[in-house]
Amino acid sequence: MPEVTAEHYPPGTPCWIDLMAPDQQAALDFYRDLFGWQGEVGPPEFGGYAMCTLNGKPVAGIMKAQPMNEGDPVPPTVWTSYLASADADATQAAITAAGGTVMFPAMDVGTVGRMLVAADPTGAVFGVWQPVDFYGAQVVNEAGALCWNELHTEDLPAARAFYRQALGIESELMEGMTDYFAAKVSGRPVGGLTTLGGQAPPGTPPHWLVYFAVDDTDSTVDALVKRGGNVLVPPFDMVAGRMAVVADPQGAVFAVIKPVPM
Structure with a gap:
């Protein structure tokens, strides 16, 4: 199985993906049946974020789509690609300087890393991930990954x-x-x-x-x-x-x- 280590995700490399879905459990069940993933709703302190694994290795995240603020629309049901960064705050500044739009500013995700979500000048949305304890997908280029x-x-x-x-x-x-x-x-x-x-x-x-x-x-x-x-x-x-x-x-x-x- 093509396992991945941290050094294989230099800055700019896609390193993680996750899905926002209105029915988190239904999404977990669907991808379990389709790709053989294992995952369950996570702890409340991480918003229930589910870490999905393939043969015990993290491959993707699935979370419940929820409005950021009361009265806001529910975010679209989409897969988000995250690009690796050595410094999320510096990348955020570079995104703005290059004409991108920061949608969710850089924030800590517990002790596992620091992230942000942005859109490029053409409108495509992507995430940025600065690893701390978690560097991203640990298996790629394998059936189901x-x-x-x-x-x-x-x-x-x-x-x-x-x-x-x-x-x-x-x-x-x-x-x-x-x-x-x-x-x-x-x-x-x-x-x-x-x-x-x-x-x-x-x-x-x-x-x-x-x-x-x-x-x-x-x-x-x-x-x-x-x-x-x-x-x-x-x-x-x-x-x-x-x-x-x-x-x-x-x-x-x-x-x-x-x-x-x-």
Whole structure:
């Protein structure tokens, strides 16, 4: 199993994902059945945040979506990608200077780390994680675990400039592509940046899409549908493997892929 240690998450690297869902327990049950995750509602001091594990290793978080203040709308049901930082406060300042918007300012999360949530200038929301006792996902690139994070935006030049200035993420056009860039940290690909394409439902805002590796894309999609999920882009073959874009029963969008063996 591809286990991860702290040194594999240099600043700018996607290091964690979590889901906000109106029905936390239903989400825990769904992803348990689909990916084999284990997780339960957490302690009140952490807002009930559930740490989900795969074979005993943390892979993702699931929390109940709640309004920040009385009268506010419930946040959308989405997966959030977190980018690693050595100093969340400095990153927050860099985000603002680069034209981003801080939505939830840097705050301590117990003794495990410090985090913030922001939006890039094109509107895509992401998190920032400064580790203390917890550095992020401890298994990736394995069936049932995160394997890729991909920005979809209507303004690639603005997004590329922002992530380079705010988080030190370089981007390089992938060979044979016209609108797909590899996001790189210290020369190593850590994600992708692409145009918000025509396959997205009308009105889809810029966003970070999370990919989960699976052993069989078609059977995973069948299982998802049987559990109340929806298929947005049916399984198809592409350069990295066979993938599909789907939504869980509460509307959170994600991709599944059986990667081409490297």
